[in-house]
Amino acid sequence: xxxxxxxxxxxxxxxxxxxxxxxxxxxxxxxxxxxxxxxxxxxxxxxxxxxxxxxxxxxxxxxxxxxxxxxxxxxxxxxxxxxxxxxxxxxxxxxxxxxxxxxxxxxxxxxxxxxxxxxxxxxxxxxxxxxxxxxxxxxxxxxxxxxxxxxxxxxxxxxxxxxxxxxxxxxxxxxxxxxxxxxxxxxxxxxxxxxxxxxxxxxxxxxxxxxxxxxxxxxxxxxxxxxxxxxxxxxxxxxxxxxxxxxxxxxxxxxxxxxxxxxxxxxxxxxxxxxxxxxxxxxxxxxxxxxxxxxxxxxxxxxxxxx
Numbered sequence: 001x002x003x004x005x006x007x008x009x010x011x012x013x014x015x016x017x018x019x020x021x022x023x024x025x026x027x028x029x030x031x032x033x034x035x036x037x038x039x040x041x042x043x044x045x046x047x048x049x050x051x052x053x054x055x056x057x058x059x060x061x062x063x064x065x066x067x068x069x070x071x072x073x074x075x076x077x078x079x080x081x082x083x084x085x086x087x088x089x090x091x092x093x094x095x096x097x098x099x100x101x102x103x104x105x106x107x108x109x110x111x112x113x114x115x116x117x118x119x120x121x122x123x124x125x126x127x128x129x130x131x132x133x134x135x136x137x138x139x140x141x142x143x144x145x146x147x148x149x150x151x152x153x154x155x156x157x158x159x160x161x162x163x164x165x166x167x168x169x170x171x172x173x174x175x176x177x178x179x180x181x182x183x184x185x186x187x188x189x190x191x192x193x194x195x196x197x198x199x200x201x202x203x204x205x206x207x208x209x210x211x212x213x214x215x216x217x218x219x220x221x222x223x224x225x226x227x228x229x230x231x232x233x234x235x236x237x238x239x240x241x242x243x244x245x246x247x248x249x250x251x252x253x254x255x256x257x258x259x260x261x262x263x264x265x266x267x268x269x270x271x272x273x274x275x276x277x278x279x280x281x282x283x284x285x286x287x288x289x290x291x292x293x294x295x296x297x298x299x300x301x302x303x304x305x306x307x
Contacts, residue, residue: 008159008173016121016136016153019074019096023119024149026068028163030061030103030117031147055109058082061102061117069098076125079281081249086281096136097122101249104140105217114144116219120253127248127281132274138253140219150174150226152260158226177263178230181291185214185221187235194239201234201301218245222254225290226261232290234298236268243284247276251287258289265289270299 009017034057062082069075069089076094079086081101101118108115120138122130139151147163161169184205192199205212213231215221225231237243245251255265255273265273268286276285288295 008156008171011156012153015074015095019072019098019121020137020139020151022068022072022074023065023098024161024163026064027117027141027147027149029064030141031143031163033057033060033064034115034143053107054082055103055106057109058103058106065100065102065117079127079248081246092125095123097124097127099127099248099253101219101246104219104250105215108215108217113215113217114142114220116143116217116223117141118219118250118253120248120256127278130278131276132252132256135252135256135274138256140223140253140257142220142223148223150223150257152257158257158260174226174261175229177225177258177261177291179291179293181210181225181230181232181294183211183213183224183228183231184294185225185231185233186212187214187216187218187221187233188238188244191236191238195236197302197304198236201298204297204301218250219254222258222289225263226257229261230291232288232294232298234288235286236288236302237286243286245284245287247273247283247285248278248281251285252276255287255289262292263290264292264295266295266299268299268302270303 059082062080066078069078073090074094075096075098076090076092077086077088077097079099099120104116104118106115118140121136122134123136137153139149142148149161149163152158158174160172160174163169192202213224221233225233235245251273258265259274266288267273268288273287288298
């Protein structure tokens with residue numbers, strides 16, 4: 001690693017640093033599997049608990065991460081989007097609870113678009129009644145031309161790694177998000193039907209000549225905002241459909257990183273994502289995240305305060 005990255009890692013508690021390095025190791029293995037195992041992109045017969053068809057690669061990456069976290073003696077419990085319930089992998093003396101989405105955006109495999117993994121690390125053996133503010137750290141991985149990791153650790157800020165083939169990393173510290181944005185990502189645009197305020201917000205972006213940038217993989221769309229250091233992502237629940245985005249696996253870790261970058265992450269009622277009380281391991285939420293002024297402006301439209 002570079003000198004800067006070593007300084008950053010030296011500030012992290014030894015046990016947490018060991019856990020992070022263990023996960024980064026399996027990330028390298030997942031990247032290799034994505035590049036050489038084309039047969040694993042086929043659909044499996046099963047669905048996850050959210051009713052989504054599982055690919056073989058979903059199950060494979062989940063198992064790879066679970067096996068790694070089961071043998072390091074640091075993790076007591078894991079929670080995966082591809083598991084039907086929490087899994088105890090160590091005894092209660094192990095300090096950490098790890099929640100993860102092993103392969104976000106796997107439905108886009110057929111389109112040869114970037115995919116990602118998302119991880120959130122907590123102390124203790126239960127998340128019920130905890131909040132995002134209790135997170136020790138969170139990071140995501142983008143499997144693209146380069147394998148990129150964006151990581152936030154409480155009180156240490158946000159860093160970005162590019163993992164190289166020889167296991168070395170290039171490294172940079174990310175700056176803060178701009179308070180305004182030029183780009184917008186608008187997930188679940190069908191929710192505009194029957195929601196006049198949301199439609200007016202979309203009209204606002206068109207009238208302001210903002211640029212639409214939307215892939216359809218949450219972690220990739222969020223990464224573009226962080227890389228560009230500006231932008232807004234919006235996913236408002238449709239009145240005709242159940243909420244889609246998962247609080248623990250997706251929204252909390254991404255909100256944690258965005259907030260560390262002085263951005264904002266709220267639900268469509270304006271409640272900070274990091275203040276949402278975890279009542280169920282599989283609860284879902286709407287989310288608006290990105291540049292602070294843009295998030296504030298979006299909420300004003302949704303609350304019908306601007307005309």
